[in-house]
Amino acid sequence: MADFTKTTEQSSRYEALENMPVSVLLANINNEDKTVPLAVGKALPQIEALVSQIVSRMRNGGRLFYIGAGTSGRLGIVDASECPPTFGVPFDLVNGIIAGGDTAIRRAVENAEDDQQQAWIDLQNADISANDTVIGIAASGTTPYVIGGLDKCNEHGILTGAITCNSGSPVALAAKFPVEVVVGPEFVTGSSRMKAGTAQKLVLNMISTATMIQLGRVKGNKMVDMQLSNNKLVDRGVRMIMDEIPVSYEEASEMLVKFGSVRKAVEHYDPKRLEL
Numbered sequence: 646m647a648d649f650t651k652t653t654e655q656s657s658r659y660e661a662l663e664n665m666p667v668s669v670l671l672a673n674i675n676n677e678d679k680t681v682p683l684a685v686g687k688a689l690p691q692i693e694a695l696v697s698q699i700v701s702r703m704r705n706g707g708r709l710f711y712i713g714a715g716t717s718g719r720l721g722i723v724d725a726s727e728c729p730p731t732f733g734v735p736f737d738l739v740n741g742i743i744a745g746g747d748t749a750i751r752r753a754v755e756n757a758e759d760d761q762q763q764a765w766i767d768l769q770n771a772d773i774s775a776n777d778t779v780i781g782i783a784a785s786g787t788t789p790y791v792i793g794g795l796d797k798c799n800e801h802g803i804l805t806g807a808i809t810c811n812s813g814s815p816v817a818l819a820a821k822f823p824v825e826v827v828v829g830p831e832f833v834t835g836s837s838r839m840k841a842g843t844a845q846k847l848v849l850n851m852i853s854t855a856t857m858i859q860l861g862r863v864k865g866n867k868m869v870d871m872q873l874s875n876n877k878l879v880d881r882g883v884r885m886i887m888d889e890i891p892v893s894y895e896e897a898s899e900m901l902v903k904f905g906s907v908r909k910a911v912e913h914y915d916p917k918r919l920e921l
Contacts, residue, residue, distance in 0.1 A: 649814060688826045733872060757790065765798075804821060
């Protein structure tokens with residue numbers, strides 16, 4: 646790995662940040678952030694290849710796991726936790742695992758990311774199988790927890806992917822389907838929660854959303870299987886029904902209560918109101 650350079654650790658393009666007015670700080674951060682979608686765009690072929698593999702395995706009963714440490718691990722957990730309410734899928738279909746366990750979601754756990762064996766232990770505790778996909782998330786591309794987990798998955802015939810922000814990193818080399826989004830130096834040197842974190846979030850959004858659409862969890866452009874867990878979502882569901890079929894707000898509300906989801910309400914619609 647002599648030719649491997651961590652661009653995420655290179656010195657910021659900006660100097661004397663403490664002397665900048667707030668307006669200049671914000672403008673410069675914004676200018677750096679604008680480069681992130683362009684970097685993600687260059688990785689679209691890699692993302693497509695990974696999503697295609699995930700969809701194929703999920704259609705055969707497989708699940709998706711994200712493993713990571715620190716910010717990367719937290720981003721995986723955020724994406725995984727949003728899939729059940731957004732797409733109505735089981736809570737164990739998409740899983741986020743962070744080095745150090747749930748404690749590390751809120752507070753850093755010392756040396757957790759340096760344990761090369763723990764990710765495989767964590768995955769085994771989740772009953773990982775050969776039908777599943779494991780994506781290692783590591784901005785630096787060098788996190789031992791992630792590398793160790795991917796290596797073990799490869800040994801056991803489990804499909805591996807990665808999301809990293811350095812080219813040619815150990816994490817990318819360990820994954821069968823790596824996604825490399827090279828965003829360059831951070832505004833604050835080495836603070837990879839910034840551009841690198843944004844890039845990882847964008848890629849995670851793409852992976853989970855494209856996968857769920859391919860699995861039929863979106864109709865048209867609507868989240869027809871979303872969980873109706875609060876008043877805002879119930880109102881959204883009612884309006885979705887109204888967009889699809891010619892009923893009033895009150896009728897759509899009754900249908901949503903009766904059938905429990907936008908999809909089922911629309912599917913059971915009878916112009917003669919026989920179902921109602």
